[in-house]
Amino acid sequence: xxxNSALFSELMSDLHPPLSGHEAGVESDRCYFCYDxxxxxxxxxxxxxPLFIRQIQTNxxxxxxxxxxxxxxxxxxxxxxxxxxxxxxxACVRNSAEHQPVKIGALQRFATxxxxxxxxxxxxxxxxxxxxxxxxxxxPAGLACAHRLAMHGHKVDILDANPKPGxxxxxxxxxxxxxxxxxxxxxxxxxxxxxxxxxxxxQLGRQVQLGDLLEQYDAVFIGVGLKEANQISLExxxxxxxxxxxxxxAKLRQTxxxxxxxIGRRVVVIGGGMTAIDAxxxxxxxxxxxxxxxxxxxxxxxxxxxxxxxxxxTNGVKIIxxxxxVRFIGEQSNLTEVEFExxxxxxxxxxGTGETFxxxxxxxxxxxxQVLQAGVVDADVVALENNRIAVNEERQTSHQNIWxxxxxxxxxxxxxxxxxxxxxxxxxxxNRYLSS
Amino acid sequence: xxxxxxxxxxxxxPNPFWLASAPPTDKAYNVVRAFEAGWGGVVWKxxxxxxxxxxxxxxxxxxxxxxxxxxxxxxxIELITDRPLQINLDEIKQVKRDxxxxxxxxxxxxxxxxxxxxxxxxxxxxxxxxxxxLNFGCPHxxxxxxxxxxxxxxxxxxxxxxxxxxxxxxxxxxxxxxPNITDIRYPAxxxxxxxADAVSLINTVSSIVSVNLDTMSPEPSIDGKGSHGGYxxxxxxxxxxxxxxxxxxxxxTKNLPISGIGGITTWRDAAEFMxxxxxxxQVCTAAMTYGFRVVEEMITGLNAWMDEKGHANIDSIVGKxxxxxxxxxYLNLNYVTKARIDQxxxxxxxxxxxxxxxxSHQAITHTVNGERHYEVIDEECVGCNLCVSVCPVQDCIxxxxxxxxxxVRTNTPVNREYANWTTHPNNPMAKDKA
Ligand SMILES: Cc1cc2nc3c(=O)[nH]c(=O)nc-3n(C[C@H](O)[C@H](O)[C@H](O)COP(=O)(O)OP(=O)(O)OC[C@H]3O[C@@H](n4cnc5c(N)ncnc54)[C@H](O)[C@@H]3O)c2cc1C
Ligand SMILES: Cc1cc2nc3c(=O)[nH]c(=O)nc-3n(C[C@H](O)[C@H](O)[C@H](O)COP(=O)(O)O)c2cc1C
Ligand code: SF4
Numbered sequence: 007x008x009x010n011s012a013l014f015s016e017l018m019s020d021l022h023p024p025l026s027g028h029e030a031g032v033e034s035d036r037c038y039f040c041y042d043x044x045x046x047x048x049x050x051x052x053x054x055x056p057l058f059i060r061q062i063q064t065n066x067x068x069x070x071x072x073x074x075x076x077x078x079x080x081x082x083x084x085x086x087x088x089x090x091x092x093x094x095x096x097a098c099v100r101n102s103a104e105h106q107p108v109k110i111g112a113l114q115r116f117a118t119x120x121x122x123x124x125x126x127x128x129x130x131x132x133x134x135x136x137x138x139x140x141x142x143x144x145x146p147a148g149l150a151c152a153h154r155l156a157m158h159g160h161k162v163d164i165l166d167a168n169p170k171p172g173x174x175x176x177x178x179x180x181x182x183x184x185x186x187x188x189x190x191x192x193x194x195x196x197x198x199x200x201x202x203x204x205x206x207x208x209q210l211g212r213q214v215q216l217g218d219l220l221e222q223y224d225a226v227f228i229g230v231g232l233k234e235a236n237q238i239s240l241e242x243x244x245x246x247x248x249x250x251x252x253x254x255x256a257k258l259r260q261t262x263x264x265x266x267x268x269i270g271r272r273v274v275v276i277g278g279g280m281t282a283i284d285a286x287x288x289x290x291x292x293x294x295x296x297x298x299x300x301x302x303x304x305x306x307x308x309x310x311x312x313x314x315x316x317x318x319x320t321n322g323v324k325i326i327x328x329x330x331x332v333r334f335i336g337e338q339s340n341l342t343e344v345e346f347e348x349x350x351x352x353x354x355x356x357x358g359t360g361e362t363f364x365x366x367x368x369x370x371x372x373x374x375x376q377v378l379q380a381g382v383v384d385a386d387v388v389a390l391e392n393n394r395i396a397v398n399e400e401r402q403t404s405h406q407n408i409w410x411x412x413x414x415x416x417x418x419x420x421x422x423x424x425x426x427x428x429x430x431x432x433x434x435x436x437n438r439y440l441s442s
Numbered sequence: 443x444x445x446x447x448x449x450x451x452x453x454x455x456p457n458p459f460w461l462a463s464a465p466p467t468d469k470a471y472n473v474v475r476a477f478e479a480g481w482g483g484v485v486w487k488x489x490x491x492x493x494x495x496x497x498x499x500x501x502x503x504x505x506x507x508x509x510x511x512x513x514x515x516x517x518x519i520e521l522i523t524d525r526p527l528q529i530n531l532d533e534i535k536q537v538k539r540d541x542x543x544x545x546x547x548x549x550x551x552x553x554x555x556x557x558x559x560x561x562x563x564x565x566x567x568x569x570x571x572x573x574x575x576l577n578f579g580c581p582h583x584x585x586x587x588x589x590x591x592x593x594x595x596x597x598x599x600x601x602x603x604x605x606x607x608x609x610x611x612x613x614x615x616x617x618x619x620x621p622n623i624t625d626i627r628y629p630a631x632x633x634x635x636x637x638a639d640a641v642s643l644i645n646t647v648s649s650i651v652s653v654n655l656d657t658m659s660p661e662p663s664i665d666g667k668g669s670h671g672g673y674x675x676x677x678x679x680x681x682x683x684x685x686x687x688x689x690x691x692x693x694x695t696k697n698l699p700i701s702g703i704g705g706i707t708t709w710r711d712a713a714e715f716m717x718x719x720x721x722x723x724q725v726c727t728a729a730m731t732y733g734f735r736v737v738e739e740m741i742t743g744l745n746a747w748m749d750e751k752g753h754a755n756i757d758s759i760v761g762k763x764x765x766x767x768x769x770x771x772y773l774n775l776n777y778v779t780k781a782r783i784d785q786x787x788x789x790x791x792x793x794x795x796x797x798x799x800x801x802s803h804q805a806i807t808h809t810v811n812g813e814r815h816y817e818v819i820d821e822e823c824v825g826c827n828l829c830v831s832v833c834p835v836q837d838c839i840x841x842x843x844x845x846x847x848x849x850v851r852t853n854t855p856v857n858r859e860y861a862n863w864t865t866h867p868n869n870p871m872a873k874d875k876a
Contacts, residue, residue: 035509038834041792042808063509102789103835 021182021317022086022112030116034063036100036108044097045110050419051078051427055094059113071121072128074114077430079153080146082122082192083175084423085115086183089280091313093423122191127198132159134201137440140165140223142210142382145173146422147229147412149196150429151436156201158437163223164202167209173231173412175422177256180284182291211381216388220407225436228388228395228403228410229429233379238276238372242334247341251275251285251373258288270368271295274344275323276331277373278302279309285371286323297323298365302330302349302356332362334370344370378414391416400435401428409436444748445755446741448482450722451614451640451699453572455482455545458756459712459740462703462724463488463549463575463618466734468523470533474540479734480741483545485616485642485724488522488577489530491552491562495521495584501662504651506677513731515677517651519662519669521583522551527565535569546570547616551577551589554599556606563611573614576603578629579645581622581672591645594620597632604636614639616701619685621678622648626685630695641689642701642724644682646672675727679705683718687767690719707736709743716756717763771863778849778856779825779841781805781818787838790814794829794839802828820850 025033037059045055053074061070074081088094090111098107121128137160141148144166152162170176175189197204208214210230219226242248247270261267273294275286278301290297299318301308304327308315318325328349335343344367347358378394389396389404394416397403401411411428413420418428448458460483461467461476468487476484497520506515523530538546548571552558566574578594585592593599600617607615617633619626621644633641648670652661660668682704689695702720706712707728715723728736753759783794783806795806795816805822806829807815818829825841833839844856864873 032510038791038793040790041796042814043792044790044814099789099791 019182019185021180022115024119025109025112025116027116030062030067030113033109033113034059037063038099040099044099045094048094048097049077050093050421050423051084051430053077053081053094053114055110058117059108059110062113062117067117067120068124068128070117074118075121075128078423078426079150079196079430080175080192080422080426081114082118082195083146083179083184083188084426085111085118086188087175087179088421088423089311089313092311122195127195129153129157129199131156131199131201134161135159135440137161137224138163138222139225139227139436139440140219141227141229142166142219143173143229143231143412143414144168144171144193144204144206145229145231145412145425146175147231147414147425147429147432148173148227149193150426151227151229151409151411151433152202152429153196153199154430154433155436156199158433160201160224160437160440162202164204165208165210165214166204166206167212167230169206171204171206173229177259178252178281178284179259179422180255180288181259182288211379216383216408224407224440226408227429227432227436228383228408228414229412229425230379230382231413231425232376238331238374240331240333242336242341245334245336245341246339247336247368248334248370249372251277251281251371252376254285254369254371255281255288258292264292267292269294272365272367272369273297274365274367274370275299275373276301276344276370277375278307279373279375280314281376282371282373283310283314283318283323285373287318287321289369289371290321290323294369296366298326299323300326300329300331300344300346300365302328303351304328329363330356330358331370335364341367341370343367376413382414394418399431401432402435406439444745444753446482446745448722448756450545450701451573451616453483453545453547453614454543455722456543457482457737457741458716458722458744459737460484460545460547460701460722460724461729462726463577464726464730465520466726466729469525469530470537473533473537476729476734476737477537477541477544480737481544481734482722483547483572485547485549485575486530486534486571488549488551488580489527489562489566490522490550491558492527494524494526497521497524498664500664504661504671506651506675513675513727515649515651515673516675516727516730517649517662517671517673518646519582519664519671522549522577522580527562531565531569534566534571538570538572545572547573547575549575549577549618551580551584554588554593554603559603559606560610563607563613567611567613571613573616573639574607574611575616575618575642576607577618577645578603579618579620579643581620581646581648582670591620591622591648594618594629594645595623597628600629600632601636604633604638608637616640616642618645618703619643620645621681621685621704626688627692627695630689630692630698634695634698638698640699640701640721641695642703643685643689644678644704646674647678647681649673674704675731676705676707679707679711683714686715686720687718687764690761690764691767707731709740709747712740713744713747713759714763716760718767719761719764721756721760773862774860775863775866776857776859776861778844780820780823780844781825781827781829781839782842783816783818783829783839784837785815785817787835788816789835789838790816791834792816793832793834797828797832802826822851824851 039056043056058070058073094110095107141152141164144164172189269292273289286299329346332345343364345364348361395410409432412425446457463485467484502520504517508514548566580590584590617638650660699721702715703724706725712723795808798806805819807817830839
């Protein structure tokens, strides 16, 4: 296919283009400034939505951005990646009124973009406390935690295994949700508060151990996310062309030239979450002729929101429900087909029906879930729950000097915005602990 | 189809919608477009003596917006026509000849001397116009020169000038009143005493619409300075309605025809003015906001409503609501209402709760059985209508009469007998008190 890289870049650009000043004015007029507004409750970080929208309406976008950042310093990223249709916008009373919520996400982006493009940082550090905290992981959880700690005057070191900070904002989120290097620009914005130092390519469990950190710092925050995807242990899983979806996406997010990525003609994606959708849509945008997403349960059980599923389908991704992979088939070392078996729900349990089919494929992406990486925490030091780190309401672990948040903790919902809230709550708790 | 033909102070027009004296009626080009669009008549932009006045060469208008930048109020610092008198007179004559069925009224403003008024009236009469309107209303610019509102604020002058005009002219004379006065009945009575055939109101309200916070100049700003202007548009309608009603129910002026002006934007606004006693209506801002085609909506809307209600002609709606305008002291204090929230229509924004809670009577719940739920607490509701006023969903909250049983707020039985303040026991001046 002779598509040039400029065309690819365009295909991968902004899913929801930003609102113009006029559009933001019209949209903000729609907010009713509700009492005890349901959108505030629905936002995991509790942003005062009616207030920031009223500030936009009165031409005070910087004030609006400040209202957002007060609760969510990654409000810019969240405005782009939050599944608002299941969060704030789902709660909007305009849904009952006319099935059309106020575009809260787009307005949030308008406000935060306005302030961020002004190049100023809206917060000042409190007097230096003399305390030092280490944050492991520069994803949304770690960044939010570090910023809040810095505001309280503490010195923060962030350690991250990757060459670039941002976590999945940099390596995972679909490119059409966050074009123009936004993840790095946001990291710079956060660091502008001062007092935070990021050390890249330092991996906890390899170059440093938890014990060292506990000795060197007054408190530890762990926000390492989840690492390797669950390995599919099926026949043929080692064929060329069988790959974890997160790896594919990370490669794609880091490439300078989309046309250089070999995507093949036929792509099969296995899974039903956001990662599966993102891999499928981006494969399609990059020029794959057929992209089929196969999920073992029904539509309602998919983790991806209805909006995301629709997005996949409008982009030409075919979705097959109730089928699970059986084996990968290849010629020499290359994948050529994937065999599936239909499934059914019997007494609440998923079972194969015995009936199978195959899909031709040059690429199969596994997106069947991620796990806490081994060797980061020792279950003797920090208690686990369902194979993730157990925390209390303040995001404190079983160890009194260690807090954790984001995807790596138990009971979360694996969203950027929830990771931010975890980081913020943990920072407040750490601050109370350090000040007492 | 109802008959919309109008006869106002003897002036005939195919419908009661006239354009008020203002830029839309400044010259033949505009007026012809207006007639083509269907307007029943015009009051030509106010004529003055030569040499013609001049306008500022910077911005003339300022605006007040509601949500979604709807124009709610317009303010202007424009003066009367800035074209030579003879050009206007020639155009008026020609247009009237070309459009004989439409009302052609000419607005006038000259210095407050008998000769000046009598001279210009003769000139207007020669055009074949249907009538004149005396502009005693313009609140800015002209008033500094002893004309416009500065005449309209002195009832004796109104009477005097009106009398001069009636002495020389057989044309109907309409006196246009300024709202920039405490009690509108005095100028109206003065116009009647001077022999006016009708009054028209309101002209614009003295106003400053906004201040530019960068330059610290009032808007519209002329080289860093602003001057008060005249306010009009939807925002002034309530002021105008009240003034129309005051004149319509005044013992002296109740038979004086009124041309209703001020914020009329839809057929409904027009019908309200007429119900309160206006024989016809004049429109300026709505045309200046949307263009002349708005008259189509006004004509068809008024027609549909009149048909629905069985009103055959304009006379059958004029003044229909006037008898229901009364003084506060005669309102029935035994009439009890409570707010009712339609739970199916409620979208749960909670605004009724928070306004009643914060600023009124703590009479609406926010949570019932742990659920977001807004319901009126009859024990507290005084029936004030604030919740209805702020609810974003039409007809979701309504006021319902409690016609029998107990008023659980006052803990007294509801008594449907009419009783007002004049006889209330708490009134020290009550009629039956010695
Ligand atoms: C493909 C994909 C698409 C997604 N799309 C969306 C979306 O559209 N909207 C949404 O809300 N959510 C989305 N999510 C989920 C969201 O990205 C995560 O919930 C969020 O990034 C979690 O933040 P975190 O800080 O916990 O972890 P991460 O973002 O995973 O960051 C963890 C960081 O820790 C570092 N790290 C890991 N191990 C170590 C170690 N041992 N030592 C030092 N550093 C370490 C990593 O390098 C990384 O920088 C998506 C996830 C994926 C995988
Ligand atoms: C720009 C402008 C100029 C006006 N000029 C005159 C005028 O010359 N003579 C006059 O009697 N009224 C004048 N008016 C007042 C209007 O005729 C009318 O009384 C007033 O605008 C209220 O009606 P509305 O709310 O429909 O605009 C003017 C109004 C505007 C907006
Ligand atoms: S009518 Fe007034 S007092 Fe009654 S519920 Fe509504 S706002 Fe409250």
